[in-house]
Amino acid sequence: MEKFTKITGVAAPMPIVNVDTDMIIPKDYLKTIKRTGLGKGLFAEMRYLDDGADNPDFVLNKPAYRKAQILVAGDNFGCGSSREHAPWALLDFGIRCVISTSFADIFYNNCFKNGILPVVVSPEDLEKLLDDASRGANATLTVDLEAMEIRGPDGGVIKFDLDEFRRHCLLNGLDDIGLTLQKSKSIDTFEKSYAESRPWA
Numbered sequence: 001m002e003k004f005t006k007i008t009g010v011a012a013p014m015p016i017v018n019v020d021t022d023m024i025i026p027k028d029y030l031k032t033i034k035r036t037g038l039g040k041g042l043f044a045e046m047r048y049l050d051d052g053a054d055n056p057d058f059v060l061n062k063p064a065y066r067k068a069q070i071l072v073a074g075d076n077f078g079c080g081s082s083r084e085h086a087p088w089a090l091l092d093f094g095i096r097c098v099i100s101t102s103f104a105d106i107f108y109n110n111c112f113k114n115g116i117l118p119v120v121v122s123p124e125d126l127e128k129l130l131d132d133a134s135r136g137a138n139a140t141l142t143v144d145l146e147a148m149e150i151r152g153p154d155g156g157v158i159k160f161d162l163d164e165f166r167r168h169c170l171l172n173g174l175d176d177i178g179l180t181l182q183k184s185k186s187i188d189t190f191e192k193s194y195a196e197s198r199p200w201a
Helices: 085-093 105-112 123-133 164-172 176-181 184-197
Strands: 006-014 070-073 097-100 117-120 140-144 149-151 157-159
Touching (some): 006 123, 070 123, 085 105, 097 123, 105 117, 123 140, 123 157
Parallel strands (some): 070 097
Antiparallel strands (some): 149 157
């Protein structure tokens, strides 16, 4: 998993409440277990017209936001079913950070396992960030996980809190497999002693 330390990039505003996982990645794209290639299906029902053409009114289709790395979204982002394809699609598109006032628990947990930083801010701070994001490509945000702060284009700073273990995992690029591999020597030692104590097994 790619480490997350600090990113500076364009933030796309999506002031929609209750964006569920079916909106993030519709069911038509759930036939794969590959983590790559899902970016094309991200927000597909809002992003494309009935004929398959880009919807020019959708934020990620606007020239200023096509390479957005940060999403500033409304309350309760990632609600609905527990599909892990949702963070996969965000990451494949290039989104490394989602900022909201609240997240659905399963989506929130899945973000950390896939190298995406979900940041919880107050409603007042979200309004400021949505305003910053609405300025387009000329206004970038910096999300600094080491300092646990967001810096706006005008120099304003918003602090955020995060569980220290989750912060450690993101800073070091550790998903569940990476955490397990850190204990490989202990696992090898256990397996060897277990095999010696139970030679018949």
